[in-house]
Amino acid sequence: MVISTLDWVIIAGFLILFAFIGIYVSKQAGKDSKAFFLSDRNMPWWLLGVSMVATTFAADTPNFVAGVIREDGVFGNWIWWSFLLTGMLTVFFYAKLWRKSGITTDLEFYELRYSGKSAAFLRGFRAIYLGVFFNIVIMANVCLAAIKIGHVMFGLSSWEVLLIASPIVVIYSAFGGLKGVLLTDFVQFIIAMVGSIWATVYILDMPEIGGLDKLLSTPSVAAKTAMLPDFSNPEVLIPLLIVPLAVQWWSVWYPGAEPGGGGYIAQRMLAAKDEKHATWATLFFNFAHYALRPWPWIIIGLASIVIYPNIESLQAAFPDLNPAFVKNDLSYPAMLTFLPAGLLGIVITSLIAAFMSTISTHLNWGSSYMVNDFYARFVRPNASDKEQVAIGRISTVAMMVLAALLSLVLEEARVGFDLLLSIGAGTGLLFILRWFWSRINPYSEIAAMVISFLIALFFFINNKMQEPIVEMKGYWQLVVGVVITTIGWIIVTLITKPSDENTLNSFNALIFGKESKFKxxxxxxxxxxxxxxxxxxxxxxxxxxxxxxxxxxxxxxxxxxxxxxxxxxxxxxxx
CATH class of the missing domain: 1.10.287 (Helix Hairpins)
Structure with missing residues (x-):
């Protein structure tokens, strides 16, 4: 692909803008950890909502959606559309509660809600488990998408893509803190939406596609357009609709769709001006994320079926690409190679923006765990604000390096998605009930975390074996994980003591006041x-x-x- 001078000017201009924003707000962001991680808790709902949407528009998201469509059809997206129920639960039941808590990170919740050394251990362990392990896996998937896009569109090697894509996002994340992330997210979301919609319009006008009507009437495409699966085919209905809607949404912990809220969604709610802004931000996010944004990706995914009808045609189009990378999720960047100068620059910038918006959020969120819930809590409780900000910046750089290295051994976006789902299977109901059921304690959470991880590890190894110990389809593995984990943590809850009564009373007074929990x-x-x-x-x-x-x-x-x-x-x- 030939990148014109105009394209390079567009790309360079926006990269300079992103770096400038981070440097511009660095002085304010660096004054203390509260400013660095929560932007002084004075952010409006619209900026927070757009930031949530921008963060979940990762560079791997269009690739993932296109891959799902090619494999299962449009209705295959129910594996993530089902998480809307989780999001709406957060909007109406938990957004106000998170903002009322006044904590800095959602992990601080553990020592607000629970008591004793077990609560402290849980907070510290989750800081490493989520802030480092989970976080790096997520960012590695995003880096993998950037690698594929970089190779397809620029002919760059994996290392070249990572060395080009990472420095700018590290600069504004490390210097600008959450405010730098929010401001760049706003710009990046606009670029990303303009780029994806414009690219869709252009691709539909290509002679090979012949417009929307011709595309939708093409037999191979028409077979993929249904928004609901065939209800008479249980082999499709169960994994792609029934399991996501009946089990997955409430039982699985997944970043950005945590039951009861959590992670960077909780961080945005905690940074809001007040409870009302936290609620409206989360509502806007769910509407934009599920209803407004997917269709450009869906249309391009359908168009790719015409241009690249199978994996072999993708491999033939990109013979120099490592065959391990040639999966269905490669179809999205492959379609973008047809774009003309100018538009190509905007679309490339939109993909870079998508990469940066997700990575920057995960870097800031992960470093907030490392600083607030590990370093300042256990290593250096008396650390000054300046020292905490410095540690936050160091951990930002370190996590980016680790994520980049891990991305070199991954192959497909959906693999990472499925792995994260399986590791979090069965923990979701606990996160929903812990605000209201007083018997839930740190041992409940530790049990849920350990059991779900061991089950996920067993199935991961089992599925890699030439002769698996257990022959079971992926969606049934998820259900088994949910059932065993849920039963396990409920039993542990019932046989262990609840948290100290004074701690529970203080928590209820702060969150619910004198009113009933169920008002x-x-x-x-x-x-x-x-x-x-x-x-x-x-x-x-x-x-x-x-x-x-x-x-x-x-x-x-x-x-x-x-x-x-x-x-x-x-x-x-x-x-």
Whole structure:
């Protein structure tokens, strides 16, 4: 591919802008750890919401969606669309609770809710387990996508891509803190959406595609367009719809879709001006993430079936690429090679922006765990604010290096997705109930974490064996992991003592005040179901407009608007 001077100017201009933002806010961000990790808790809902969306628009996300479509069809996206239920649960039940807590990271919750040395151990261990292990696996998947894009579009080696892509994001993450991340996320989200929509329009106009109508009428494409699976085929229905909607959404911990909120979503809520801003930020995120953003990727994924009908055609198009990298998720960057000068520069910048927005958030979030929940809590409790910021910056660089190294041994985005799902299987219900069920204690969480990890490790090794010990499909492995882990942590909860009564009373007073924990549950449930139905109807309305089914699309749009009115009503419940 030939990159024109105009393309390079566009790319360089935005990279300079991102670096400038980080350096510009570095003085304010570096004054103390609160400013570095929470931007002084004065961020508006719209900036936080856009940042959440930008973060979940990683460089590997379009690749992942395109790969899912080529393998399973549009309805294959239910494996992540199902997490909307998790997101709406956070909006209506947990966003205000997180903001009320006043903590710096969601791991600080452990010593707010639980008591004793076990609570301290859990906080410190999770800081390493999530902030380092999980975080690096996620970032490695994002780096893998960047490697594939870099090779396909620039002919760069893996090392060259990583050495080019990493420094700028490390600069503004390490210097600008969360505020630098939020501001760059805002710019990056706009670029990413403009780039993906514009690229979609251009690709549809290619002679090989012949427009949207011709694309959708192509037999191989038409077979992939259904938004719901065939209900008469259990081999498709169970793994792609029933398991995600009946089991996965409430039982699995996954970054960005944690049951009860957590991770960088909790960080954004904790950085909000107040509880109202935390709630609206999370609501906007779920609407934009699930309803507005996927369709450009879906259309390009469908178009790739025409240009590259199988893996062999992808390999033939890129003969110099390591065959291990030639999977269905390569189809998205492969389609972008057809873009003209100017537009190519914008799209490349949008992919760089997508890479940076996700990596920067995970770097800041992971370093917040390392500083607040490990270093300042256990290593140097008397560390000054300046020292904490310095450690945060050092850990930012270190995690980027480790993620880059791990990315060199991964092969496909979906592999990482499935691995993370299996490791977190069965822990989700605990995170939902721990705010309300007083018997849950640190040993409950330790048991859930250990059991789910051991089961995931067993199946991971089992699946790599030439003669597996257990012959079981992936979705049943997930269900087994959920059942065993859930039963295990509930038993541990019932046979161990709850946390100290004074700790529980202090927690309840801070979070719920003098009111009942369950006050306003009816309106919250109304908001939850309205949010779920409204966003799914918006998603399908857009899809049906694209498919030319205008009547159905308008009907779904009306339902979306009615659901929006019910959501507003639910927010106006008596204080």
């Amino acid at each position: 306003g549950f009816g309106m919250k449930i109304l908001g939850f179901f309205s949010g779920v139905v409204g966003v799914y109807c918006a998603l399908f309305s857009i899809g049906n407009f694209i498919y030319g089914k205008t009547g159905l699309a308008i009907g779904l749009l009306v339902v979306t608007l009615l659901c929006g009115a019910l959501i507003i009503k639910s927010f106006k419940q008596p204080k």
